[in-house]
Every structure is written in structure tokens, then in C-alpha cells.
Amino acid sequence: MSKQITDQVTQLIIDQYYENRNVIRDFFDRTSMNEYVALKKISNGTNEKIYLKDLASSMQISYKYLASIISNLRDKGYVKWSFDGNGQDGTYITITEDGLHLLSTQEEYLNDFCQRAIKEFGKEKSLLLLSLIHEFQQMLLKGGNDK
Incomplete structure (x- = not known):
């Protein structure tokens, strides 16, 4: 049974890659995934600074x-990176209008993509599936830390 589940999960990952590689490529056309995650975290405190050490x-x-x-x-113009005081207090980042x-x-773009999926699959089923995937990921992370 475990091999069957592993095979199905593997196939799902491969299928998702082939189905969504253009969507993902377009989504991350102007930033890498790491840059996107950093921007999202910086933007959570819109118009507030976040220290580099805290973000790391x-x-x-x-x-x-x-x-x-x-x-x-910074080179792309998406953030400003500044010193606090004379620099001894650390450096911080703020997000720009760009x-x-x-x-x-x-x-x-992501909303449009999700709306198409929800239209086909249904809102309740989509929310249930996302919740189950999150629960599954948390279980995998917990299991991975036990070893």
C-alpha cells in the first residue's frame, strides 16, 4: 500500500510539473521563488522596515x-536596503512601490489561475483539498524531524 501511495504522489508531482511549468515560469518571470517569498514577507509589514536578521x-x-x-x-528596484543609525544597529529592508x-x-495572476481551478473543481472541494494538502505537508514535516 505504501509503494502505491508513493507512486501516486510521485506521478502527481510529475503531472503538476508538466501541467503548470509555463504558469510557474510566467509567475516567477520577474523574480525567483526566493525573491518572491522575501518580498511577501517584507510586504507583510507594508511601509514598515524589517531587519535583515529577522527576515533571515x-x-x-x-x-x-x-x-x-x-x-x-534592490537592483531590480523592488526594495530599499538601509542602515539603522550608523549601521551598528543593523540593516533593514522596506518594500518600494515597484x-x-x-x-x-x-x-x-495567481488569483486568475486559482479561479479557473475553482470553477472546474468547486470552491468547497478546493478548500477541502488545500486543507488536506496542508495537513499532509505538516505531517510529513513532523515525520521528517523525528529521524
């Missing part, structure tokens, strides 16, 4: 790796 911690990545992501976002516009555009 929340994203569970190294400070150095996040600094390269933020550099890319960054907010990008997130808004990507959100509209």
Missing part, C-alpha cells in the same frame, strides 16, 4: 544567502 530567521536561511537575494531585489506593484500583479 523567518525564512530559515542564512544571513549571507538572504543578503544576495535582497541585493537582487515591489508592491509586482506583488499585486503576481497576486492577480
Whole structure:
């Protein structure tokens, strides 16, 4: 039974890749997935600064790796990276209007994609499926930490 489930999950992942590779590519056309996640986390405190060390911690990545992501976002004009005081208090990031516009555009794109899926599958079934997938992911994460 376990092999059958593993095979079906594997096939689902492969099918999703083939079905959605163009959608995902278009969605991340202007940012990488890591840049998108960073922008989303930065935008949660719209017009507020978020310290680089806090963002690295929340994203569970190294400070150095996040600094390269933020550099890319800064170069694209999506964030401002500033020093607090003389720099001894840390550095922080704020999202720019261009960054907010990008997130808004990507959100509209994702919403359109989801609306098509909901139209075919139904809202209640979609919400149930997403809830079950989340529950399954949490169970997998918990199981992965036990080893």
C-alpha cells in the first residue's frame, strides 16, 4: 500500500510539473521563488522596515544567502536596503512601490489561475483539498524531524 501511495504522489508531482511549468515560469518571470517569498514577507509589514536578521530567521536561511537575494531585489528596484543609525544597529529592508506593484500583479495572476481551478473543481472541494494538502505537508514535516 505504501509503494502505491508513493507512486501516486510521485506521478502527481510529475503531472503538476508538466501541467503548470509555463504558469510557474510566467509567475516567477520577474523574480525567483526566493525573491518572491522575501518580498511577501517584507510586504507583510507594508511601509514598515524589517531587519535583515529577522527576515533571515523567518525564512530559515542564512544571513549571507538572504543578503544576495535582497541585493537582487534592490537592483531590480523592488526594495530599499538601509542602515539603522550608523549601521551598528543593523540593516533593514522596506518594500518600494515597484515591489508592491509586482506583488499585486503576481497576486492577480495567481488569483486568475486559482479561479479557473475553482470553477472546474468547486470552491468547497478546493478548500477541502488545500486543507488536506496542508495537513499532509505538516505531517510529513513532523515525520521528517523525528529521524
